[in-house]
Amino acid sequence: MNFDLIISNITRHTPLEPGEINFFTSLLEPGQLLRKDWLVRTGDICRYDYFVNKGCLKVCYTNEKGTESVIKFATENWWVVDLDSFLNHTPSFYYIQAVEDTDYFQLSKSNYDLVHRKIPAFQKFSNERWQNGFIALQQRIIQSLSLTAEERYSHFLNKYPGLDQRISQRLIAAYLGITPEFLSMLRKKWATEFS
Amino acid sequence: MNFDLIISNITRHTPLEPGEINFFTSLLEPGQLLRKDWLVRTGDICRYDYFVNKGCLKVCYTNEKGTESVIKFATENWWVVDLDSFLNHTPSFYYIQAVEDTDYFQLSKSNYDLVHRKIPAFQKFSNERWQNGFIALQQRIIQSLSLTAEERYSHFLNKYPGLDQRISQRLIAAYLGITPEFLSMLRKKWATEFS
DNA sequence: CGTCTATTTGAATGTACTCAAAAGCGGTGG
DNA sequence: CCACCGCTTTTGAGTACATTCAAATAGACG
Numbered sequence: 001m002n003f004d005l006i007i008s009n010i011t012r013h014t015p016l017e018p019g020e021i022n023f024f025t026s027l028l029e030p031g032q033l034l035r036k037d038w039l040v041r042t043g044d045i046c047r048y049d050y051f052v053n054k055g056c057l058k059v060c061y062t063n064e065k066g067t068e069s070v071i072k073f074a075t076e077n078w079w080v081v082d083l084d085s086f087l088n089h090t091p092s093f094y095y096i097q098a099v100e101d102t103d104y105f106q107l108s109k110s111n112y113d114l115v116h117r118k119i120p121a122f123q124k125f126s127n128e129r130w131q132n133g134f135i136a137l138q139q140r141i142i143q144s145l146s147l148t149a150e151e152r153y154s155h156f157l158n159k160y161p162g163l164d165q166r167i168s169q170r171l172i173a174a175y176l177g178i179t180p181e182f183l184s185m186l187r188k189k190w191a192t193e194f195s
Numbered sequence: 196m197n198f199d200l201i202i203s204n205i206t207r208h209t210p211l212e213p214g215e216i217n218f219f220t221s222l223l224e225p226g227q228l229l230r231k232d233w234l235v236r237t238g239d240i241c242r243y244d245y246f247v248n249k250g251c252l253k254v255c256y257t258n259e260k261g262t263e264s265v266i267k268f269a270t271e272n273w274w275v276v277d278l279d280s281f282l283n284h285t286p287s288f289y290y291i292q293a294v295e296d297t298d299y300f301q302l303s304k305s306n307y308d309l310v311h312r313k314i315p316a317f318q319k320f321s322n323e324r325w326q327n328g329f330i331a332l333q334q335r336i337i338q339s340l341s342l343t344a345e346e347r348y349s350h351f352l353n354k355y356p357g358l359d360q361r362i363s364q365r366l367i368a369a370y371l372g373i374t375p376e377f378l379s380m381l382r383k384k385w386a387t388e389f390s
Numbered sequence: 391c392g393t394c395t396a397t398t399t400g401a402a403t404g405t406a407c408t409c410a411a412a413a414g415c416g417g418t419g420g
Numbered sequence: 421c422c423a424c425c426g427c428t429t430t431t432g433a434g435t436a437c438a439t440t441c442a443a444a445t446a447g448a449c450g
Contacts, residue, residue, distance in 0.1 A: 061337050069340040071333055084330045094333075123318065130325040135279045137332035138266055138289075142256050144339045145264040145372035149438075168396065177340035182438055184398055344406075363428065377406055379430055 001030045001103055006051050009077055013128050014121045023118065027111040033057075033098040040096040046085035048106035052078050055102025056166060059094050060174070070175040073099070073160060073167070079129065086112075099167055149178045150186050196225045196298055201246050204272055208323050209316045218313065222306040228252075228293040235291040241280035243301035247273050250297025251361060254289050255369070265370040268294070268355060268362070274324065281307075294362055344373045345381055 003025045010016060016024070028051075033039060039057060040046050050057070057074040059082070071094060074080035085092035086109060107115075115122045143152055153176055157164055164172060173183040198220045205211060211219070223246075228234060234252060235241050245252070252269040254277070266289060269275035280287035281304060302310075310317045338347055348371055352359055359367060368378040 061341065063341045067341060069337055071336060083326060083333075087326060123322075127318075127322060127325070130322070130329050131278060131282060134325050134329050134332065137329065137336065138278075140336055141266060141332060141339065142264055144336065145369075146256065146258045146262060170396065174340075179439060180397075181399085181440085185438090188398080365428065374407060375429070376408085376431085379428095380406090383430080 001053055001105070003028070005053055005077055006105055009051070009079075010121075010125055014124045016119070016121055020119050020121065024115055024122075027115065028105040028107055031104050031106055033102045033104070035098055035101055037098045037102075038095065039098065039104075040082060040085075040092055040094070042093065042095045043091045044085070044095075045089055046082035046092045046096075048108055049079065049081045049086060049112050050074075050096070051105045051107075052076050052080065053103040053105065055104075056099040056163075057096055057102060057104075058099050058171065059096050061094050068174045069177065070171060073163060073171075073175070075160075075163065075166075083130075099171065144177065149176060149182065152176050153183065153186060196248055196300070198223070200248055200272055201300055204246070204274075205316075205320055209319045211314070211316055215314050215316065219310055219317075222310065223300040223302055226299050226301055228297045228299070230293055230296055232293045232297075233290065234293065234299075235277060235280075235287055235289070237288065237290045238286045239280070239290075240284055241277040241287045241291075243303055244274065244276045244281060244307050245269075245291070246300045246302075247271055247275065248298040248300065250299075251294040251358075252291055252297060252299075253294050253366065254291050256289050263369045264372065265366060268358060268366075268370070270355075270358065270361075278325075294366065339372065344371060344377065347371050348378065348381060 003021075006028070007016070007021055007025070010024075029048075033055070039050065042062075052074045054076050056076075057080055059071040059074070059080060060068050061071065062068045072080070080096060082092040082094050082096070084090060089109075116126065143155055147155070153172070156172065156176060169183050169187075170180045173180040176183065198216075201223070202211070202216055202220070205219075224243075228250070234245065237257075247269045249271050251271075252275055254266040254269070254275060255263050256266065257263045267275070275291060277287040277289050277291070279285060284304075311321065338350055342350070348367070351367065351371060364378050364382075365375045368375045371378065
């Protein structure tokens with residue numbers, strides 16, 4: 001696995017010197033998952049920050065009734081972590097699981113802290129990461145408050161272009177907060193609207 | 196207006212030296228609002244970071260149909276800003292308005308940058324602010340995906356204790372993503388369940 | 391080919407909204 | 421002090437959005 005994607009992901013935000021790049025990449029541990037493999041289970045301590053190089057992960061929560069909800073999908077070029085568990089060493093509320101066979105890098109908490117101490121650019125990068133994440137989550141909340149399921153589905157298709165062809169409708173429904181049956185009905189309605 | 200609340204809000208996360216406190220407070224500008232006054236209108240550039248000393252603000256979005264959605268309430272001891280607009284000088288998507296007569300401090304973007312450059316503790320503070328904000332927003336998304344309106348109302352009462360006595364049901368409904376009529380019905384149902 | 395899971399379909403149900411009207415409540419001015 | 425105004429809350433009937441449950445169909449994988 002090469003480092004091009006993860007390095008360009010960071011340097012798009014803030015430049016890194018060659019020495020910093022070498023130092024950072026020496027701390028990364030590569031990993032692979034098969035579809036349905038677990039990366040983090042509910043109740044685990046999330047000890048790594050993950051970067052997806054290829055494939056797709058889901059971050060989920062399943063309630064008492066057994067209904068799964070998807071917080072986010074992480075495809076290639078996305079970072080993913082259970083932040084609360086990672087920062088505070090608390091049992092994770094969410095689980096992270098592979099939706100497709102996935103290649104990833106992981107960075108342990110101690111190495112995460114290390115790069116932030118040694119390389120100021122990483123502080124800037126992480127700041128922007130969480131700030132942008134905050135902004136994106138606010139947008140999602142507004143959408144779930146003010147849009148119908150049909151409109152949210154349309155937004156999903158724009159936000160994750162092509163992803164609807166890669167993952168099951170059951171998962172898309174779990175992301176939108178509706179049942180798979182209802183999503184199926186919406187898609188049927190859309191199909192007939194353009195015939 | 197005194198600085199006790201805002202200083203304790205920060206030093207709860209990270210200690211500040213007396214000189215740093217003086218420097219920081221010298222950059223704060225106090226302000227007051229009457230109920231229904233605007234702090235930021237949709238389309239404005241959000242040029243300040245705000246801290247509520249007393250009273251209550253709402254951060255909202257109103258869609259084409261005229262339905263208002265509440266992103267968050269900021270009561271005493273809360274910070275509030277339209278982050279995207281503030282950081283990137285873009286027209287704000289949200290508006291911020293007083294729900295009660297409100298006393299606040301504002302910190303301009305240039306002074307915000309200044310304190311972050313001069314006082315490392317502020318970098319730490321802001322990091323934690325956005326990280327914790329991110330964690331809280333994820334929780335809210337999970338709730339809106341997996342809970343009924345009734346359950347979300349119950350969570351609201353726990354998360355903002357006493358606030359239901361201070362603001363209108365119309366606003367609580369806009370926070371929960373339901374109509375005021377439906378919230379009224381839920382409350383009636385609750386009342387009769389305990390009689 | 392058989393098994394397992396995902397998707398589709400349909401009927402019945404429940405959750406939440408719309409619209410309209412009435413009642414309550416707080417502030418303001420006469 | 422009271423009458424009125426504007427806004428919020430309540431109530432109810434009808435409707436729309438979304439779920440549940442069950443069964444049939446289609447796809448994916450060993």
